[in-house]
Amino acid sequence: MSHRLLLDTSSLTYRAYFALPTSIKDPNGTPVNAVRGYLDMTSRLITDLNPDQVVHVFDDDWRPAPRVEAYAGYKSTRRDDPEDLPGQFDVVRTVLAAFGQECVIAQGWEADDAIGALCAHAGNGEVIDVVTGDRDLLQLVRDGDGSGGAVVRVLFTVRGVSDLARFDEAAVQAKYGVPASRYVDFATLRGDPSDGLPGVKGVGEKTARTLVNAYPDLHAMVRDAASHPPRLAAALRDSLAYLVAMQQVVPVRTDVEIQRTSDGRDDARLDELAEQHNLEGPIRRLREALGA
Template sequence: MEKNKILLVDGMALLFRGFFATSFRGNFMLTKSGVPTNGIYQFMRYFLDAVDHFEPTHVICCWDMGSKTFRSDLYEGYKANRGEPPVELVPQFDLVKEVVQAFDMPNIGLKNYEADDCIGTLAKVYSMDHEVIILTGDQDILQLVDDGIHVAIMRKGLGNYEVFTQENFYEKKGIHPKQVIDVKGLMGDTADNYPGVKGIGEKTAVKLLQEYETIDGLLENMDKLPKGVQTKINNNLDMLHLSRTLAEIKCDVPVECSLEDALWDYKEEKILNKFDELEFTHFTKLIKTSV
């Protein structure tokens, strides 16, 4: 069976990155009717560059479906440090999905779960027979690196990717992909607003896991740990376990998408109509030259 190359796009990561990359200069790119489109415009620049770079046979875009998820039920503070999205970004959430649809590309999301969980679930299924590349700017997704699953982290500037694979991961990070979850359990995550073990940072967390492999291995060898570390862990044991649960991407959520629906094969006219509607003249030229 011929292997397909499936690109799973972290839609939220690209949209937010695109929005903030342009809006800090006050450039919201309004249409004649006053609708801001800067996030969508940059999203498309990132997305089309990635398709050009990785040449996938299939593409799927995954989204968060609101701020309340099973993680916020488990821990009230989860992502509670994030304010409301800027008013200029709000109308772009639905519009960007319409653009994705214009490419006949599936939009996948599930209430009560994050885009990461949808990505993880689909990646595990597809990687059994195909090659999967996950496009994101989010380091959390590195825990999904596996046989047949590569993660392309977007770096500064367009077209600049750091690709993590099963083969190069340890050399780059000093830990294995699965250990990313335990590192975050120990050090917490300021972006997602959960504390882990107070007083343990990334360096200590990585060092401990290089020696004891897992949080469970660590807890079984508590008497061998420095007294200071023992005290910190004992004082934050519940939060350690909770943080590890919050950090783990669920790879068994009820989403599916047939590869037939995800084939990268768009109708030029459909896209040009959408780009005209958003007044994206630059992309109109791009699409015309690429077909």
């Protein structure tokens, strides 16, 4: 049984930036805290999980045009990255390339969508662990039923990049009170302020959970609005256009085209990068985790 580790590199590098002090710098005084955090997290995960394959997945566009066209407010409130972060993404890519690690994007889409496509096309019986700081990926969780497809688990960063919560179908049900297969509807109703998605007015997690468990889909909830308390009924009717738009925003795409890069390992280049970016420790630890 193959075990693949999919790392949401964009999300994890971003979290690593805020988890470690910017006083961690290269010899030229440029912060490398996010790089160090991501590489060390990768080393720990490989050591702890011993996967057969590791794939690093990047955003190509963190605000894909189809999602913005469906709902203009999507991620519109996100602040710009700190000025010393974008360059660290480039260093992460460069180091991973020198290691010969597989890096993946889906042109015009988010890392979430590339991960969704990788999971959808995984082999029967394959076990996939997705490591991310993005709750949206909980919709991909599945235990497998023996009839085909992969087992997908999500390891969610709870604090910084070192504390992880593992979600299988039972854990999603226990945490949110809905099946993983209905997480999209739950998230649509509840909203996600970090993505600029307000949800249905007056609907929090408790009400969203109740509705998801009472109806097979969002359309049924709206059709049966008359049976809800007046305030909720009005909120659902008033949110009809929003709910329709969210069908193009909240679901992770699984049909996007994947672009992979994976060059041969270059140990001489790794030595150069270790010295250039003050990454001797992280690069050594990743070498050890990879068994070479």
